[in-house]
Structure formats: structure tokens, C-alpha cells
Amino acid sequence: MNFFKKITITIFCVGLISSFKTNEENKVALYKQPKADIESRVQDLLKRMTLEEKVAQMRMFHANKGVEFSEDGKLVLSDVVQQKLTLGIGGIKNPGEHNTPEEAAELNNQLQKYIIKNSRLGIPGFFVTESYNGVDAAGCTSFGRPINMASTFNRALIKKVYDAVGREARMRGLHLTHSPEADIVRDPRFGRMSEAFSEDTYLTTQMIINAVNGLQGDYEGLSKTHIGAVTKHFAGYAQLAGGTNFASIEISPRTLIDEIFPPFEAAVKEANTLGIMASHGDLNGIASHANPWLLTEVLRDQWNFEGYVVSDANDIGRLHYFMKVAETPEEAALLGLLAGVDVDLYAEDAYALLPKMVKEKPELMQYIDRSAARVLRTKFILGLFEDPYIKVKKVNDNVRTPENLELARASDRESIILLKNDGVLPLDSNKAMKLALVGPVLDETVKEQFASIVGENITLVTEKGFDLTNGRGGIPELTKENIQKEGIEKIINTAKSADVIVAVVGGDDFTSKEGFFTHAFGDRDSIDPVGLQDELIVELKKLGKPVVIVLKHRRTLSVNTFAKEADAMLDCWDLSEEGNYAIAEVLFGKVNPSGKLPVTVPRSIGQIPFHYSQKEINYKKGYLFAENTPLFDFGFGLSYTQFEYSDISLSSSEMTDDSELTARITITNKGDRAGKETVQLYLKDLIGQVVRPMQELKGFEKIELAAGESKVVSFKITPDMLEYTGLEMKKIPGYGDFELRIGSSSAEFKATNFKLKSGKL
Structure with a gap:
């Protein structure tokens, strides 16, 4: 065979092989080809889907509808859930939240396998959590609240914390979190205050950038190691009339642009947040879930946001029966769709109606395609089509690790704020003394955690005295006054023999919380400490011993009596599970406190609004018979040095x-x-x-x-x-x-x- 014939045969064979490979690849749908660009994959998948399958991608339900583990570790789905998954699903909220991380990973693997197997086109679902104290699920590291994070004024530390949160969430099979909150919190009556970072626009913006980048692994981690952030609540939530959840929102257009928007804009432009959640409220009377100027013109046209927008719980349906800007459920669904809400969270009376509506209004199909495409794009970015499962054997070695617990304590150390010190602190652990740990916010771990820090010279005695509330989740009740008085007597009797008294006071989990839509309150019309806590501090001071107040709370409190009577006061907000270690370290000088107030502390509720950056003209006059300065200023925090x-x-x-x-x-x-x-x-x-x-x-x-x-x-x-x-x-x-x-x-x-x-x- 001559040389030219050999070349001709070789070229023919190579061409045949290439043609064979091309034909094989063509047999694989474009959306299943990992090397294809995401937008092409989205469009290819979208054109293969039915109307009903597209709408299914625009819906999300909670796992409490019936996603469980049996005693032998098998997935158990209720009939309701099985019915919901017949056409696929956009996402599921909180699957496995009450299971251990390893159990949750196994549960979510089985759940994902079920979703993919029972989807005609093999479309995976995304699983969603919340992140107020770390991953909102059993067995994960419990970090301090966002307002604690802001108190550190430490960008790098906050990014490390949220990086850990993102990794722990992904290890248990989760993909997104409805966090962080970019809301500006300026009304301490609002029960959700500690879920956000600050009263200040710039500080909140810096926290949001680092929180989102941490959760998402600088975006590069989204496909394997981290989760997507869904920044919320867009926009103006927390600026509620009277500080009560679900109330109207009154913000001037200028304040909205200059003060409320920047953290959200930074989340989009600088941190590339994967999602945005719309706000419960309204802007200038226009419900946020029905506001195309907000969700499309500003968010997408001006800021070039490419992610997806999810409703807050049931809020599309509420356009009809609560906000009353839609005459029918169908009109509510239409308003949400046209405004730019892509995913309907929980509701059965909103986007579930879209298939029937399209038959009457075929022009709606373009909006359904738009939203379904955004959801599918999110799933491709998260790598769910290539790698939808968790390696269960690796979970326990990567969740709630010693390194993450130390990170939690490190953030606690920097978030604790020294508000007052008459020379009492730091205490000397080399000097023998009896320390009384007392007060209604004392928790069960305090004595053990303190003992590991303070050493053998310090004798610890404890007495809680009484609970602030009955712990009822929906509408808690204050402990009866006679029981509180009996508790104060117990505390005084315990404290009498002590050399130094540490009073742990402020609020419990029920005195500041989210007020849900029905049968749940969490906001207050007063910011004074609840119950007889002022009286407790006065009685302790009468003992003639140094009184150190440790303030734990989830809302700003007007702590006038505390500030007057205490010899020293630490503001701890809501620390991590390592919090008592960090408090002991600060009290005994092993750590020099460096936290700064992320909010202004007023003397009374009558001073509200009282954020430090008010218009200058607000400072012209004060009130009769009152001191018109803050009790503590924004950014304030003392140290053991000067x-x-x-x-x-x-x-x-x-x-x-x-x-x-x-x-x-x-x-x-x-x-x-x-x-x-x-x-x-x-x-x-x-x-x-x-x-x-x-x-x-x-x-x-x-x-x-x-x-x-x-x-x-x-x-x-x-x-x-x-x-x-x-x-x-x-x-x-x-x-x-x-x-x-x-x-x-x-x-x-x-x-x-x-x-x-x-x-x-």
C-alpha cells in the first residue's frame, strides 16, 4: 500500500470514529451534557417540558408535609408528598431538619433519588434551609446571631463563619438557604431584630457581602461544597409601622434608594447572590410581591440580577386575602408572575392555578418560561444534574467539627461588648473567690462551661430563680409575679455568700421572635426588660457586692436600671453554643473585649426612631422631662485597655x-x-x-x-x-x-x- 493510500484510509477511519462519537453525543440530550454551556442546557430542557412540569419547577413545599425516615433508615413519603412530586418540584424546605447530619444526608440522597427517578426528564430538586444561628438543623454548629456577627466589625471573621455554615449545609444534602437578611433594623419593637445585622446601611452592606461570599464559597463552591444564598427580604422589611410583623411599611423613596437598597445591591453586584426573597410588605402601597418596578426594573434591569426570586411564605396568595390588591386567587398569581416572582413558597392557592390560567391566557406562557428557566439555571449552577448526592461517610467528619466550634467561640469573643466597667473587670482567676451565677436567662451549660475556664481558685454557685416566660411558642405568657418574687428571694439567698455576682438577664427565646401569620406574637410595645428584672438587679445591688450584668437578648432593650446599678455590664446578644466559654474568658481577662454596638440603644421607646444616622434636623429638640441622648451610642464598646x-x-x-x-x-x-x-x-x-x-x-x-x-x-x-x-x-x-x-x-x-x-x- 503506498503512502497516500495509507493517509487516505487513516483520515477516513478518524472521520468515521469522530462521526460515531458525534452521533453518540447527539443521542444524549443537550441538557445532560456537562460540557455544554448552562444557558444552552436550560433552553434545551425547557423546550422538552410540558406546561405542568414547568409550573412544578416554580413551586416549593415544606418537608413537614410528609418527608420522613423510618426506623430502619428508609425514606417515607406521605401520599400528599408523592402527589406533589409526580411532575417534579422546584424545591423542598427543611428536609431532614430534625435528623442528625448523617441521617439527613442519607434521607436527602434517597429523596433526591426519588425525585429524579419519578421525573420524566430526571430533573433534581433543590433542598433549602435557614441560617440564623448557623444551619437551622439538628447537629450543626450553632453560631451567634447575625447581629452578633455585626458586633464584631470583622469582615474576614464573618466570611469564615458563613463559609463554615455553607459547607455544613451542603454536607447534609442542602443546596440553598433563605438567608442572610439584608434588612436594616431600626425598631427594637420588631421581634425579628436579631436576624438582621444592623441599623446602619454601610455596616449591613459589608456583612452581607461577606456572608453571601462565605455561604457560596465565593460562588465557585456552589457546584459541590457550598450552598446558594437567598438574600432577603427585598425590600424594606423591618421598617414596619409600629414594629409589628406584617404591618405596612412607610419609607420615603429617597430613604429606600440611599439606605435600604445598598445591601441588596451589593449582594447582587458584588457577591452574586444566587437568589432573592421578596418582602412581606409594601412600598408606597404597592405590595412587594406584585411590584414589577421593584422585582424587575430595579433588581434585573438596573442591577442585572440573573438569579431567581422566591416568595416569602404564602405571600403570593396573600395578595388576595391579606394585602387585598387582587380580587381573586388567580389575579394574585398573575400579579406575582408578571412582577417577577419565580418560585411560590408553600401556597396551594397561587402558582398551582397557572396551568388552568394559561389555557385562558396563552400569553402567560412567556412568563412561565422565564421563571422556570431561572429555576433550572439555579439547579445547573448548583451542579445538581451532575452530582446530586452526598457522600454520607464524610458527613460526620465535616459537620460540627472542633474547628467550627472554635470558630464559633472566636466570633463570640469578638462580638461581646463591654458597655460599662467601674474597675471590677477583669476578674482575677488567681485569687480565690466565690462567684454567683444567677438570673432568669441563666442556661444549663453555664456552670460547666465557666468551670472549664476559671480554674480551681473560683467556686461557682448558680441559681436561675425563675423563667421569664412559660415557653409557649405561639403566644408566650410572662411568669406570674408571685413566682418571680419567690425566684428573686432564691437568687438573693444564693448571692449573699458570694464575693462577686454575675447576673444573666435580658430576654429568652420567646420574648423576641417572629410573629407568624396566625396565632403567634413576637413583637412588643415596650423595650423595657420583661418581668421583675429591674427589681432583681436593685435587690442584688443592696448586698453591697460587685454586680456584673451579662445581657443576653435578641432585641435592643432600654436597660436604664441595669446601666445605673451594675458595676460592669457585658452585652452578649445571642451567642453561639460556645457562648458561656467566651463570656467567662472575657470576665476573667483571658480575652480583651472588642465588640461594638451595631445599633443605637435608646433610653426609652419614646425616642424611636433613634438610629444614629437620622436627619440632622431630628436632633434640634428633645422631649420634656427626659434625657435626650442615647443610653449607648452606635459603634460604642469599651476595652480593658485605652x-x-x-x-x-x-x-x-x-x-x-x-x-x-x-x-x-x-x-x-x-x-x-x-x-x-x-x-x-x-x-x-x-x-x-x-x-x-x-x-x-x-x-x-x-x-x-x-x-x-x-x-x-x-x-x-x-x-x-x-x-x-x-x-x-x-x-x-x-x-x-x-x-x-x-x-x-x-x-x-x-x-x-x-x-x-x-x-x-
Whole structure:
């Protein structure tokens, strides 16, 4: 055979093999080909689906409808669930939440296998959780609440915490979380206050960026190791009239754009959040779930969001029977669909109606295709078509690990805020003393956890005295006054023999919580500590011994009596399962407290609204017969050492809209021990087109200094930091004079001025 014939035969054979491979690949549907681009896969799958299958992808139900494990470890599905899964499903909420992580992984593997096997096209479902104290499921690491995270003012630490949460969730077979909350919380009457990060726009934005990036593994982890964040509640939730859940929301358009939107915009543009949950409430009378300006024009057209939007629980149906902006359930479903809500959470009276509605209005098909495509895209991003199952044998070695427990304690250490110290703290563990741990918020683990920290010289006695409430989940009742008084007597008798008294007071899980739609309250018309806690502190003080208050709570409290009577006070909010260890470490000086308040603490409910960044004109007058300053200022927090701030040095006293300037300040640790300090940057617009805030946080840096050490902290001031919404409701440069403040809180700072000029001739 000559050379040219050999080449011809070789080329023919190679071509035949290539043709064979191509034909084989063509037999595999495009949506099943991992190397194909996601958008092509979505469109290929979408065109193969029936109307009913597409609508099924737009729905989600809760696992409490009947997803369980039998005693021998087999999946058990109720008839209701089996019926729901006949056409596939978008997602299921909280499957395996009460099982151990390993059991949950096995359960979710079996559940996923059932969904795929019984789906005509093999479409997997996504499984969803919540993340207020870590993964909201049994056996996972319990971290501190979001408001604790904000108290650390530590971006890197928060990202580490949420990275751990994302990994633990994925290990038990979960794919998404209806967290974090980007809401701005400014009304402590609201029972869900601790689920969000802060009263401040900038601080919340920084927390959201790091929480979302942590949960999602910087987006790269979504296909295997992490879960998708569903940032909520878009938008304005927590700005509720009277601070009660489900009430109307009153926000001016300018406040909405300048203060409420930025954390959500950052979640989309900077952190690439996989999902967004719409808000229960309304904006200017327009229900958020029926607001195409909010969910389409702003979210998608202006911010280029490409993920999916899920309803809050049952809220599409509520457009009819609660919000009353739709005459029928069908109209409610139509409003939600057109506005841009892609997934209907729980309801049977909303998107379940769409197949019948399309027969009467075929033009709705384009919107159904739009939403179903967004859900399918999410599943491809999560890698569920390629790798839908969990390696169960690896679960126990990767959930609630020693490393994650230490991370929980590390975040607790940095979130604890020292509000007052008359020299009592830190306590000396080398000196023999009896320590009384008392109070109605005392938990069962406190004595054991304290004992492991304080050493043999410290004798511990405990007495809870009484519970604040009866612990009834829906509508809790306060413990009767006579029982509280009997409890106070027990506490006093225990504390009499102690050298130092640590009173654990504030609130329990039931004095601040979500008020659900029916038969559940969680909001309050007062922010005073419930029950006879003030009286308890007064009686303890009469013993003539040092009284240290440990404040545990989920809402801001007007702790006037506590602050007056205590010799020292720690604000702990709602710490992790390692919390008592961290408290003991702080009390005995093993840890120098460095937390800062993420909210302003008012003296009374009558001062609300009282966030530090109110309009300047709000500070002109106060109230008769009252102190008109905060009890504690935003950003406040003491240390066991003292930090000295130098004067501010500016690189220039003027900047233009095409330049920037740098502010520098030297911080010196003047004390005799190492400590961490959060250096805070505030800007005050001296003259604006519209009435401007008193000041706004625009930067912070947490530093650690050894005794006697100094460090220069620098902040760049850029034109975008000075922008705001002007007279014509458009963003404008903040031309004019500004006061720049750098300090340890919103009330303690050094200041200097600079001017922003136009760079145009």
C-alpha cells in the first residue's frame, strides 16, 4: 500500500470514529451534557417540558408535609408528598431538619433519588434551609446571631463563619438557604431584630457581602461544597409601622434608594447572590410581591440580577386575602408572575392555578418560561444534574467539627461588648473567690462551661430563680409575679455568700421572635426588660457586692436600671453554643473585649426612631422631662485597655469627582495589655440639595495593638462615598463641604473638613 493510500484510509477511519462519537453525543440530550454551556442546557430542557412540569419547577413545599425516615433508615413519603412530586418540584424546605447530619444526608440522597427517578426528564430538586444561628438543623454548629456577627466589625471573621455554615449545609444534602437578611433594623419593637445585622446601611452592606461570599464559597463552591444564598427580604422589611410583623411599611423613596437598597445591591453586584426573597410588605402601597418596578426594573434591569426570586411564605396568595390588591386567587398569581416572582413558597392557592390560567391566557406562557428557566439555571449552577448526592461517610467528619466550634467561640469573643466597667473587670482567676451565677436567662451549660475556664481558685454557685416566660411558642405568657418574687428571694439567698455576682438577664427565646401569620406574637410595645428584672438587679445591688450584668437578648432593650446599678455590664446578644466559654474568658481577662454596638440603644421607646444616622434636623429638640441622648451610642464598646487617637491628617483638603483623598490617623494602645479596636470613619455632609443625615458610617478597620504599640490607619475617600439622591430623585455628586470624623464610636471621634469640587472646567 503506498503512502497516500495509507493517509487516505487513516483520515477516513478518524472521520468515521469522530462521526460515531458525534452521533453518540447527539443521542444524549443537550441538557445532560456537562460540557455544554448552562444557558444552552436550560433552553434545551425547557423546550422538552410540558406546561405542568414547568409550573412544578416554580413551586416549593415544606418537608413537614410528609418527608420522613423510618426506623430502619428508609425514606417515607406521605401520599400528599408523592402527589406533589409526580411532575417534579422546584424545591423542598427543611428536609431532614430534625435528623442528625448523617441521617439527613442519607434521607436527602434517597429523596433526591426519588425525585429524579419519578421525573420524566430526571430533573433534581433543590433542598433549602435557614441560617440564623448557623444551619437551622439538628447537629450543626450553632453560631451567634447575625447581629452578633455585626458586633464584631470583622469582615474576614464573618466570611469564615458563613463559609463554615455553607459547607455544613451542603454536607447534609442542602443546596440553598433563605438567608442572610439584608434588612436594616431600626425598631427594637420588631421581634425579628436579631436576624438582621444592623441599623446602619454601610455596616449591613459589608456583612452581607461577606456572608453571601462565605455561604457560596465565593460562588465557585456552589457546584459541590457550598450552598446558594437567598438574600432577603427585598425590600424594606423591618421598617414596619409600629414594629409589628406584617404591618405596612412607610419609607420615603429617597430613604429606600440611599439606605435600604445598598445591601441588596451589593449582594447582587458584588457577591452574586444566587437568589432573592421578596418582602412581606409594601412600598408606597404597592405590595412587594406584585411590584414589577421593584422585582424587575430595579433588581434585573438596573442591577442585572440573573438569579431567581422566591416568595416569602404564602405571600403570593396573600395578595388576595391579606394585602387585598387582587380580587381573586388567580389575579394574585398573575400579579406575582408578571412582577417577577419565580418560585411560590408553600401556597396551594397561587402558582398551582397557572396551568388552568394559561389555557385562558396563552400569553402567560412567556412568563412561565422565564421563571422556570431561572429555576433550572439555579439547579445547573448548583451542579445538581451532575452530582446530586452526598457522600454520607464524610458527613460526620465535616459537620460540627472542633474547628467550627472554635470558630464559633472566636466570633463570640469578638462580638461581646463591654458597655460599662467601674474597675471590677477583669476578674482575677488567681485569687480565690466565690462567684454567683444567677438570673432568669441563666442556661444549663453555664456552670460547666465557666468551670472549664476559671480554674480551681473560683467556686461557682448558680441559681436561675425563675423563667421569664412559660415557653409557649405561639403566644408566650410572662411568669406570674408571685413566682418571680419567690425566684428573686432564691437568687438573693444564693448571692449573699458570694464575693462577686454575675447576673444573666435580658430576654429568652420567646420574648423576641417572629410573629407568624396566625396565632403567634413576637413583637412588643415596650423595650423595657420583661418581668421583675429591674427589681432583681436593685435587690442584688443592696448586698453591697460587685454586680456584673451579662445581657443576653435578641432585641435592643432600654436597660436604664441595669446601666445605673451594675458595676460592669457585658452585652452578649445571642451567642453561639460556645457562648458561656467566651463570656467567662472575657470576665476573667483571658480575652480583651472588642465588640461594638451595631445599633443605637435608646433610653426609652419614646425616642424611636433613634438610629444614629437620622436627619440632622431630628436632633434640634428633645422631649420634656427626659434625657435626650442615647443610653449607648452606635459603634460604642469599651476595652480593658485605652486607645488614644491622634489628629487626622488629610492628603488634601479638596478633591474632585475624578480624584480621591486619603485620611490617616494614628492609634496608640496606652494601656498595659493587648487589645483590638475598631476604627470608624464617618462623613457628615454640611450642605446638601436635600435634608441630609447627621452623619454616615463610610468605613471601618479592626486592628490589634500590643501594649504601647501605635499604628497608622488610612481610609481612602472616593467620590462615590459622597453621592446621594438629589432633588430629581437621581444620584448626584455631593459637591460642597464635608466633615470627616474618625473615632471609636459615632459619638467619640476626631474631625476635620474637606471639600468636593467638580473636576469639569
